[in-house]
Amino acid sequence: MFFEIIGFFVFLFGAAIGSFLNVLVYRSMRGQDWVNERSVCEKCKKKIPWYENIPIFSYLFLRGRCSGCQTKIDKIHPLVETMTGILFLWWYFAGYIFFKISSAPLLYVQPIFWLFISIIFIVIFLVDLKYYVIPNWTISFLTFGTLVYRFLLLFSGEMRWIDFGWSLVWTVCFFGFFFGLKLIASWLAKKEAFGDGDVLLAIPLGLILGSWQRILVALFFSFVIGAIVGVILIISNKKTIKSNLPFGPFLIISTLISLVWGYKILAEYVKIVLR
Numbered sequence: 001m002f003f004e005i006i007g008f009f010v011f012l013f014g015a016a017i018g019s020f021l022n023v024l025v026y027r028s029m030r031g032q033d034w035v036n037e038r039s040v041c042e043k044c045k046k047k048i049p050w051y052e053n054i055p056i057f058s059y060l061f062l063r064g065r066c067s068g069c070q071t072k073i074d075k076i077h078p079l080v081e082t083m084t085g086i087l088f089l090w091w092y093f094a095g096y097i098f099f100k101i102s103s104a105p106l107l108y109v110q111p112i113f114w115l116f117i118s119i120i121f122i123v124i125f126l127v128d129l130k131y132y133v134i135p136n137w138t139i140s141f142l143t144f145g146t147l148v149y150r151f152l153l154l155f156s157g158e159m160r161w162i163d164f165g166w167s168l169v170w171t172v173c174f175f176g177f178f179f180g181l182k183l184i185a186s187w188l189a190k191k192e193a194f195g196d197g198d199v200l201l202a203i204p205l206g207l208i209l210g211s212w213q214r215i216l217v218a219l220f221f222s223f224v225i226g227a228i229v230g231v232i233l234i235i236s237n238k239k240t241i242k243s244n245l246p247f248g249p250f251l252i253i254s255t256l257i258s259l260v261w262g263y264k265i266l267a268e269y270v271k272i273v274l275r
């Protein structure tokens with residue numbers, strides 16, 4: 001019973017963080033001051049009272065509609081809240097065990113860093129999927145957070161400077177690849193082929209992946225997954241060959257795959273090729 005109660009509050013805490021992220025996304029996309037303004041309904045400008053602003057529950061209670069004008073509330077709000085809640089729940093019961101830097105000062109830094117990365121990943125994944133845009137602040141947060149984390153590892157001797165140097169080189173290559181691809185694809189298709197956000201996202205993802213092996217595996221999977229999803233959407237008549245697809249979600253998923261299994265996948269691949 002004790003663990004269920006704790007779990008419930010951990011989930012609520014995560015959902016509250018998700019709710020705050022929704023506000024960040026919403027306001028950064030409309031260029032509003034995200035600290036001082038209070039939430040209002042977009043349609044009827046009704047001020048949203050606190051009890052209609054409780055993560056997930058308010059959405060369910062209001063049946064997904066504004067209480068003033070009955071306009072549908074964007075599903076992305078409860079989605080971000082639920083996913084952040086589940087992430088916190090997972091992290092609390094299982095996730096933090098995954099990270100095992102044992103030296104004392106970094107004992108908590110590593111799990112917190114990966115929790116932070118996961119939260120931003122959720123935002124990028126859902127926002128790009130829904131609005132075809134990757135907010136700049138998510139890219140800045142990721143880049144800055146990862147650099148701080150790397151420096152902590154470097155100065156505590158958990159990471160070698162030479163490895164960090166190489167990770168910078170490969171990050172530049174990763175970014176350069178998407179930048180070049182964007183130029184070529186835009187020139188061939190005579191329209192914007194990759195969003196600026198997709199190209200910029202390569203910088204923090206390269207830093208997070210941190211090695212050419214992982215970057216290569218992530219790159220490979222982003223295109224494989226993108227191609228599979230693209231074909232499925234075309235077959236099911238949801239898109240045509242000329243439609244744009246948000247690429248951020250594919251990059252996020254393939255980065256996660258590579259972070260967990262990158263070295264293993266590359267080793268298996270090399271084994272098959274050399275046989």
Ligand SMILES: [Zn+2]
Binds near residue numbers: 042045068069070
């Ligand atoms: Zn309204």
